[in-house]
Amino acid sequence: MHRLKPLPAYLQQRYHGWKATTYAENSSWYERLATEGQRPRAMVISCCDSRVHVTSIFGADQGEFFIHRxxxxxxxxFEPDSGNHGTSAAIEYAVTVLKVSHLIVLGHSKCGGVQGCIDMCKGDAPDLQRKDSFVGRWMDILAPKFPEVEAISDPDEQAQAFEKLSVLASMENLVTFPFVAERVESGQLSLHGLWLNMGAGELEFYSPPADEFQPV
Amino acid sequence: MHRLKPLPAYLQQRYHGWKATTYAENSSWYERLATEGQRPRAMVISCCDSRVHVTSIFGADQGEFFIHRxxxxxxxxFEPDSGNHGTSAAIEYAVTVLKVSHLIVLGHSKCGGVQGCIDMCKGDAPDLQRKDSFVGRWMDILAPKFPEVEAISDPDEQAQAFEKLSVLASMENLVTFPFVAERVESGQLSLHGLWLNMGAGELEFYSPPADEFQPV
Amino acid sequence: MHRLKPLPAYLQQRYHGWKATTYAENSSWYERLATEGQRPRAMVISCCDSRVHVTSIFGADQGEFFIHRxxxxxxxxFEPDSGNHGTSAAIEYAVTVLKVSHLIVLGHSKCGGVQGCIDMCKGDAPDLQRKDSFVGRWMDILAPKFPEVEAISDPDEQAQAFEKLSVLASMENLVTFPFVAERVESGQLSLHGLWLNMGAGELEFYSPPADEFQPV
Amino acid sequence: MHRLKPLPAYLQQRYHGWKATTYAENSSWYERLATEGQRPRAMVISCCDSRVHVTSIFGADQGEFFIHRxxxxxxxxFEPDSGNHGTSAAIEYAVTVLKVSHLIVLGHSKCGGVQGCIDMCKGDAPDLQRKDSFVGRWMDILAPKFPEVEAISDPDEQAQAFEKLSVLASMENLVTFPFVAERVESGQLSLHGLWLNMGAGELEFYSPPADEFQPV
Structure with a gap:
């Protein structure tokens, strides 16, 4: 721990700039949010990818979205086995404590994790198949769906189809959580599946009647 | 899955606004990011809390930060037990695939998760102690540190001290990952611990020489 | 060449300070930039003037801006006459090789070059009118625009108006380059005209609908 | 010109942050610099490359360096042929108007322009050999020096040697300008050749007695 370096100067400068402008202009609201607690309307589950800024796409300001990435x-x-389940903990907190009204799963194009899963399922990524590959074991959540897209020959089409399946797989798993299913059933919570074509700026949503993703 | 409702209209409208403005003005850069891939300089691990927008604080645009929340x-x-470890997977991807140069852990004031951990450790939160509480079992990561702040009588001071300990605990755990330790040792990766007082807009960083958090 | 003197000691000392601090803290990122190559999002064309630091104004760190001054x-x-055109070469490299998304022309107040051009156009600077005056011949690029500001009687107002015209003249000339025009047309490149009032710290941008510079 | 887009929002926000902090803290000095004019001690000629920030390396603040990139x-x-010579104009202004005391040429590793010149000289870059290639015609300034490094077989060593030659070629050309030669002769101006290994953060200077670049 003695090797810690200072925060890069450009980030320090930008923070001071934020403090003197954005913070200064909104301090009253930030203080209320701190004092009264957050009351987000929606939870968003999106990718860590640096190219996906859900707050930008939806013009969301501080306090609007509870975000797990x-x-x-x-x-x-749903696996209540007393392990450290970070994603499940975030969902539990959002649904049972914050009582969000919407739960949005946001997938995206050119997803490195999904591509890795494809490579792994094809046998082209031995590193990801190792027991100690965290990325590989995490993608095991999605891997059982691979047969559904295996026949698609065009690599880009296959990747997009699998990215959309990752959204649907997450939504299917969401309703295995009793506290999610219960609130969806009672109408207190709605689930939404979205997929963003990053380069084109096109957002699509899953339409259950059509059973496909359609432009928003 | 037949219960899915359409995306709320206000989010649809904001998306179309983003598409016509922010996207349109930056489409060239977004297309390049999609085509050439991301190359984020830093990974940030922050809370899901809706009040913490790290991209805003640091003026970071699409492509700059790989963010796990x-x-x-x-x-x-580090537990390579073949379980679905989402946080470990995100760290592995950022460090070994994207080769980020900085890994920033950002804690914050009024953290509901940390407060829940305090309540649980004091025996005041039986729900969180249940085997099937995902939040409780997730906070088990931090719980062993509670004795270090147990003697602080003022609740706010105790919470802030524990929030800062959550940052330090994460940093300690980070170096148990061999691929993190190795790159920190070789100088290819630097770790940074930050804590944000949301209401006051004050950002503090952990200073190893002083062994305390100090204003940026 | 035998008259070369050592680098002044104060610069040597500052370099060693930078090496031990800024470089040491960011070495991993600098190494990646060296190994993987630059990928700047924008090109900036600004003045050599020692008072204009575009990286400071925009909180830009290494790797963000390709800068011609x-x-x-x-x-x-556009004059493809096989001469040594340094500015045209920089633009060609930025647009066709680096494929920047934004091209920003940044003018500023109290510009000595622009003032010289005014003096020259008024017949008050015989030195600049000489065939062998490099500054004079360089300012010939802007001189044809002088009639547009000739009637302004206040010298400061005239200078500011001409400084802003220097930005617009550059933008007009930029689109005479086929590779610029083509990428602007296709939406891959956007042009931005800015003018900085250095003393007041005020940044203005050219608004085409209003056909004037307005505060950012 | 009707296709102009607004300045990207992240740059607008960062500017406002700069205005409220860096500018606000230094407004008195910036106002003096605006009112009394610049008085830079040195001119620096460096590359447009986004990875080379000479102000950072030398801790130079507003007003210190007149910079041509x-x-x-x-x-x-020296070619007083009445053409638009941007580099010559910048040198003339720095030396005869601003009367700088030092003229520093700063080269760097991994220079795309120098590599292009190598490829062109080897016959591997037909695009750069075209009459209408601005980059190619600009690199013609350096091309005649290629035979001096042609025999170096290792590509990295060859590139570094040529990058250093680009610094020396510029210094040789500098003294062909009568106003430069005269002031160097009289001791009013000193020339300095530097080369930066960006990845390693190593700065070297040209030593005439040793006729080689040595660490600063």
Whole structure:
């Protein structure tokens, strides 16, 4: 721990700039949020990818979205085995404590995690198949769905189809959580599956009647 | 899955606004990011809390930060047991695939997860002690540190001290990952511990020589 | 060449200070930039003037901006006559090789080059009118625009108006380069005209609808 | 010109942050610099490359360096042919108007312009050999020196040797300008050749007695 270096100067400067402008202009609201607690309307589960800024896309300011970000926006199935389940903990907190009204899963194009899963399922990524590969074991959540896209020959089409399946797999797993299923059933919570084509700026949503993703 | 409702209209409208403005003005850069891939300089591990927008604080635009968000910005210890470790997977991807240069853990004031951990450790939160409480079992990562702040009588001071300990605990666990330790040792990766007082807009960083958090 | 003197000691000392601090703290990122190559999002054309630091104004760190600086931030018209055109070469490299998304021309107040051009156009600077005056011949790029500000009687107002015209003249000349025009047309490149009032710290941008410079 | 887009929002925000902090803290000095004019001690000729920040390396603040940046930090020979010579104009202004005391040429490793020149000289870059290639014609300034490094077989060593030659070529051309030669002769101006190994953070200077670059 003695090797810690200072925060890069450009980040320090930008922080001071934020403090003197954005913070100064909104301090009253930030103080209320701190004093009265957050009351987000929605939880968003999206990817860690640096190119996906859900707050930007939806013009969301401080206090609006409770956001969990992990590799490939995956939700594991309900497993109350007393392990350290970070994603499940975030969902539990959002749904049972914060009582959010919407739960949005946001997938995206060119997802490195999903591509890795494809490579792994094809046998082209021995590193990801190792027991001690965290990325590989995390993508095991999605891997069982691979047969559904295996026949797609075009690599880009296959990747997009699998990215969309990652959203649907997460939504399926979400309803295995009793506290999610119960609130969806009672109408207190709605689930939404989205997929963003980053380069084109196109957002699509999963339409259950059509059983496909359609432009928002 | 037949219960899915459409995306709320206000979010649809904001998306279309983003598409016509922010996207349109930056489409060239977003297309390049999609085509050439991301190359973020830093990974940030922060809380899901809706009041913490790290990209805003640091004026970071698309492509700059790889961001993992979970309850209380916790990093579990290195456990290559083939389980679905979302946080470990995100760290592995950022460090070994993206080769980020900085790894920043950002804690914050009024953290609900940390407060829950305090309540649990004091025996005041039986729900969190249940085997099937995902939040409780996630906060088990931090719970062993509670004795270090147990004697602080003022609740606010105790919470802030424990929030800062959550940052330090994560940093300690980070170096138990061989690929993190190796790159820190070789100088290819630097670790940074930050804590944000949300209401006051004050950012503090952990200073190893002083062994305390100090204003940036 | 035998008259070369050592680098002044104060610069040597500052370099060693930078090496031990800024470099040491960011060595991993600098090594990656060296190994993987630059990928700047924008090119900036600004003046050589020692008072204009575009990286400071925009909190830009190593790797963000490709920067060409010349007297009065001028862009000559497209002239593929096989001469040594330094500005045209910089633009060609930024646009066709680096494929930057934004091209920013940054003018500023109290510009000595622009003032010289005014004096020259008024017949008050015989030195600048000489065939062998490099500054004079360089300012010939802007001189044809002088009639547009000739009637302004207040010298400061005239200078500011001409400084802003230098930005617009450069932008007009930029689109005479086929590779610029093509990428602007296709939406891959956007042009931005800025003018900085250095003393007041006020930044203005050219608004085409209003056809004037307005505060950012 | 009707296609102009607004300045990206992240740059607008960072500017406002700069205005409220760096500018606010230094407004008195910036106002003096605006009112009394600049008085830089040195001129620096460096590359446009986004990875080379000479102000950072030398801790230089507003007002210290008059900076010209072009592809590969080249100075063409003295050619008073009434053409638009941007580099020559910048040098003339710095030396005869601002009367700088030092003229520093700063080369660097991994220079794309120098590498392009190598490829062109080897016949591997037909695009750069075209009459209408601005980069190619600009690199013609350096090309005649290629035979001096042609025999170096290791590509990295060859590139570094040529990058250093680009600095020396510029210095040789500098003294072909009568106003430079005269002031160097009289001791009013000193020339300095530097080369930066960006990844390693190592700065070297040209030592005439040793006729080689040595660590600063």
């Amino acid at each position: 992990n590799i490939a926006n995956l939700v594991p199935p | 979970n309850i209380a910005n916790l990093v579990p210890p | 010349n007297i009065a931030n001028l862009v000559p018209p | 072009n592809i590969a930090n080249l100075v063409p020979p």
